[in-house]
Amino acid sequence: xxxxxxxxxxxxxxxxxxxxxxxxxxxxxxxxxxxxxxxxxxxxxxxxxxxxxxxxxxxxxxxxxxxxxxxxxxxxxxxxxxxxxxxxxxxxxxxxxxxxxxxxxxxxxxxxxxxxxxxxxxxxxxxxxxxxxxxxxxxxxxxxxxxxxxxxxxxxxxxxxxxxxxxxxxxxxxxxxxxxxxxxxxxxxxxxxxxxxxxxxxxxxxxxxxxxxxxxxxxxxxxxxxxxxxxxxxxxxxxxxxxxxxxxxxxxxxxxxxxxxxxxxxxxxxxxxxxxxxxxxxxxxxxxxxxxxxxxxxxxxxxxxxxxxxxxxxxxxxxxxxxxxxxxxxxxxxxxxxxxxxxxxxxxxxxxxxxxxxxxxxxxxxxxxxxxxxxxxxxxxxxxxxxxxxxxxxxxxxxxxxxxxxxxxxxxxxxxxxxx
Amino acid sequence: xxxxxxxxxxxxxxxxxxxxxxxxxxxxxxxxxxxxxxxxxxxxxxxxxxxxxxxxxxxxxxxxxxxxxxxxxxxxxxxxxxxxxxxxxxxxxxxxxxxxxxxxxxxxxxxxxxxxxxxxxxxxxxxxxxxxxxxxxxxxxxxxxxxxxxxxxxxxxxxxxxxxxxxxxxxxxxxxxxxxxxxxxxxxxxxxxxxxxxxxxxxxxxxxxxxxxxxxxxxxxxxxxxxxxxxxxxxxxxxxxxxxxxxxxxxxxxxxxxxxxxxxxxxxxxxxxxxxxxxxxxxxxxxxxxxxxxxxxxxxxxxxxxxxxxxxxxxxxxxxxxxxxxxxxxxxxxxxxxxxxxxxxxxxxxxxxxxxxxxxxxxxxxxxxxxxxxxxxxxxxxxxxxxxxxxxxxxxxxxxxxxxxxxxxxxxxxxxxxxx
Numbered sequence: 001x002x003x004x005x006x007x008x009x010x011x012x013x014x015x016x017x018x019x020x021x022x023x024x025x026x027x028x029x030x031x032x033x034x035x036x037x038x039x040x041x042x043x044x045x046x047x048x049x050x051x052x053x054x055x056x057x058x059x060x061x062x063x064x065x066x067x068x069x070x071x072x073x074x075x076x077x078x079x080x081x082x083x084x085x086x087x088x089x090x091x092x093x094x095x096x097x098x099x100x101x102x103x104x105x106x107x108x109x110x111x112x113x114x115x116x117x118x119x120x121x122x123x124x125x126x127x128x129x130x131x132x133x134x135x136x137x138x139x140x141x142x143x144x145x146x147x148x149x150x151x152x153x154x155x156x157x158x159x160x161x162x163x164x165x166x167x168x169x170x171x172x173x174x175x176x177x178x179x180x181x182x183x184x185x186x187x188x189x190x191x192x193x194x195x196x197x198x199x200x201x202x203x204x205x206x207x208x209x210x211x212x213x214x215x216x217x218x219x220x221x222x223x224x225x226x227x228x229x230x231x232x233x234x235x236x237x238x239x240x241x242x243x244x245x246x247x248x249x250x251x252x253x254x255x256x257x258x259x260x261x262x263x264x265x266x267x268x269x270x271x272x273x274x275x276x277x278x279x280x281x282x283x284x285x286x287x288x289x290x291x292x293x294x295x296x297x298x299x300x301x302x303x304x305x306x307x308x309x310x311x312x313x314x315x316x317x318x319x320x321x322x323x324x325x326x327x328x329x330x331x332x333x334x335x336x337x338x339x340x341x342x343x344x345x346x347x348x349x350x351x352x353x354x355x356x357x358x359x360x361x362x363x364x365x366x367x368x369x370x371x372x373x374x375x376x377x378x379x380x381x382x383x384x385x386x387x388x389x390x391x392x393x394x395x396x397x398x399x400x401x402x403x404x405x406x407x408x409x410x411x412x413x414x415x416x417x418x419x420x
Numbered sequence: 421x422x423x424x425x426x427x428x429x430x431x432x433x434x435x436x437x438x439x440x441x442x443x444x445x446x447x448x449x450x451x452x453x454x455x456x457x458x459x460x461x462x463x464x465x466x467x468x469x470x471x472x473x474x475x476x477x478x479x480x481x482x483x484x485x486x487x488x489x490x491x492x493x494x495x496x497x498x499x500x501x502x503x504x505x506x507x508x509x510x511x512x513x514x515x516x517x518x519x520x521x522x523x524x525x526x527x528x529x530x531x532x533x534x535x536x537x538x539x540x541x542x543x544x545x546x547x548x549x550x551x552x553x554x555x556x557x558x559x560x561x562x563x564x565x566x567x568x569x570x571x572x573x574x575x576x577x578x579x580x581x582x583x584x585x586x587x588x589x590x591x592x593x594x595x596x597x598x599x600x601x602x603x604x605x606x607x608x609x610x611x612x613x614x615x616x617x618x619x620x621x622x623x624x625x626x627x628x629x630x631x632x633x634x635x636x637x638x639x640x641x642x643x644x645x646x647x648x649x650x651x652x653x654x655x656x657x658x659x660x661x662x663x664x665x666x667x668x669x670x671x672x673x674x675x676x677x678x679x680x681x682x683x684x685x686x687x688x689x690x691x692x693x694x695x696x697x698x699x700x701x702x703x704x705x706x707x708x709x710x711x712x713x714x715x716x717x718x719x720x721x722x723x724x725x726x727x728x729x730x731x732x733x734x735x736x737x738x739x740x741x742x743x744x745x746x747x748x749x750x751x752x753x754x755x756x757x758x759x760x761x762x763x764x765x766x767x768x769x770x771x772x773x774x775x776x777x778x779x780x781x782x783x784x785x786x787x788x789x790x791x792x793x794x795x796x797x798x799x800x801x802x803x804x805x806x807x808x809x810x811x812x813x814x815x816x817x818x819x820x821x822x823x824x825x826x827x828x829x830x831x832x833x834x835x836x837x838x839x840x
Binding site: 013019023029035181193223278299300303304344366 | 432440446449462527632698704709721723730734
């Protein structure tokens with residue numbers, strides 16, 4: 001089943017707003033096994049609407065328009081559709097009544113513009129709008145179903161969910177689809193691909209894989225399509241078990257869960273507390289942790305020791321350590337982790353010290369060098385990383401790496417418990 | 421000049437991510453007078469790429485592709501383009517060298533997949549990628565220019581801004597256009613619009629205005645179009661002078677400058693230092709400040725006192741103050757600001773305490789209540805805000821409000837110097 005989502009609106013073409021309607025529709029359609037073949041944004045122009053309709057009729061099973069139906073531009077899209085589908089606009093008294101009622105609820109008097117919204121194509125199936133004045137329309141031609149909805153998300157979404165989507169499912173028999181996203185941290189896309197190449201090559205043909213990289217995180221999207229949903233689910237879950245064995249430390253969860261949510265859940269479950277001592281990440285690690293509602297239960301706070309004298313005078317790192325080993329060193333980061341855990345009286349702590357860049361690098365410690373330490377109730381373990389040249393990415397990758405190290409400590413991975 | 425932006429990537433068609441690349445490109449092209457006629461998202465499929473190319477060649481002056489060039493799917497798009505433009509992939513030693521260098525900086529060994537990225541179409545103009553391994557490509561056919569760029573925003577944006585956009589401007593003659601973005605903080609869109617309504621109504625017809633709101637910030641984009649660039653510039657700058665008088669505290673800069681950059685420049689110029697004490701913002705304020713390269717010159721660090729005992733035991737807020745007035749109060753936030761300035765030995769400090777939500781609100785102090793204090797060398801002034809219900813927005817608005825208050829203190833606005 002081939003679907004085309006089309007947004008009508010100049011505001012997208014001038015880059016003023018993101019096309020969030022199409023993303024929302026694509027997600028909803030996909031989850032029900034309706035594949036979206038193309039998403040297009042076009043201008044508020046009769047020629048452009050006609051052109052894209054001419055191209056799509058017969059080629060797509062389903063064409064969904066959003067936008068172009070506001071009270072000020074209503075006629076343009078409706079007239080164009082009416083002309084294309086060889087019908088005319090007629091007055092719908094029921095719709096007119098509904099518009100008047102809706103406006104009176106908002107103590108707005110219905111004006112000419114609103115009344116014109118009760119004129120709709122004669123041969124279309126009309127869907128009422130319970131949150132606005134522009135109705136939805138459903139046309140059929142040469143084997144294609146063409147739907148037009150208002151562009152205001154607050155109006156479009158309930159109309160689609162409650163009225164139009166059930167009508168689509170009723171009209172088209174849908175295939176089964178099952179998908180899952182595997183969240184990984186710690187390997188860049190190319191290295192992740194090499195690590196799982198053999199597994200990927202041996203995937204059954206009905207399971208597709210997509211790599212979705214972000215700084216510090218690579219998501220693996222697995223999609224299974226076929227006739228029997230249970231069979232698809234079992235096959236996909238069994239493949240995920242296999243890939244988990246290849247990435248035992250890297251996989252931290254599924255389906256867009258965040259690392260900061262994962263560690264929050266682990267800390268809460270074990271009734272443990274956390275503090276952080278940050279240098280190069282400058283508060284970003286604490287920000288990720290505290291972006292999760294309810295994080296105050298396990299997160300007590302942080303000292304951001306951006307200047308070296310804060311590291312010594314406030315955080316209590318030995319002056320000699322910094323003088324002899326440097327602020328970006330195993331020794332400094334270990335003291336930071338130990339001291340913050342003691343000072344803030346927490347069960348666990350994280351410390352990060354590194355060179356975020358763009359300046360501050362040396363031949364021995366280039367930009368991107370980062371030391372991370374995790375203090376557990378019994379141990380302190382630490383690791384050195386070399387991330388890259390970009391400041392923003394170094395900050396993000398450092399924080400995510402630290403969260404994954406904490407996660408591994410919390411689930412008591414052996415390799416982390418023995419590294420003192 | 422007719423332009424088509426095309427994104428290649430299944431992740432958009434399945435609704436997993438928003439097509440932010442196209443919006444960014446559309447915005448940039450429009451600002452230079454290049455109109456975007458259509459934005460399309462297609463799948464990672466040779467047939468689909470070929471179909472859209474066949475349709476667009478000769479019809480558009482400019483076709484810009486993003487995506488489909490990651491190390492794991494690189495070959496598909498490149499092979500399809502090569503075939504379409506009747507050329508072949510050849511080895512570019514210079515590109516290979518650059519890829520190796522880039523990866524070695526990240527201490528990653530170049531593998532087969534990376535090496536294959538040095539194979540590029542023979543007859544294309546190649547644009548190096550300074551932030552990744554996939555190169556940009558420029559083809560010409562039947563009067564159309566076709567550009568292909570990687571989809572990772574962090575790689576695509578600098579490649580476009582620094583390499584490809586100058587090449588486009590050089591290739592196509594563009595009309596006169598002058599624009600400037602006015603950055604404001606502290607007023608929501610509707611209130612801002614009311615404040616400047618009269619000025620807006622009296623704008624000359626060749627100057628257009630657009631409101632571009634983000635949480636905590638509203639950008640006002642002014643665009644002047646015409647024949648004489650100097651005339652456009654003078655008229656627009658004179659309008660900006662007028663609007664500045666209507667928004668003396670709210671306008672903090674122009675052209676997408678960040679508040680954290682503005683305060684950094686002010687602190688550096690005056691050789692002043694800063695520290696912060698954060699509660700509800702949980703490190704986000706420090707993160708914004710330290711996201712600016714070179715911030716270590718003026719920013720010494722922060723204490724994030726998420727738990728009340730950290731506020732008292734580490735930050736030294738009087739236990740009695742918290743017990744009698746609460747952690748979210750004028751008194752607590754003043755002590756936080758005073759103490760962090762003393763402890764960290766800085767010239768200025770910022771303290772924030774509030775209820776980010778979704779829980780923790782009371783009838784007197786609902787979710788969104790935030791106190792912000794600024795300590796200057798001589799004074800402490802503070803202000804109470806009521807932002808809203810959303811946690812993420814409350815965190816962001818608090819931090820931006822605090823930065824703007826610091827900015828006003830640094831430029832010695834009278835109203836802030838007298839508020840003790």
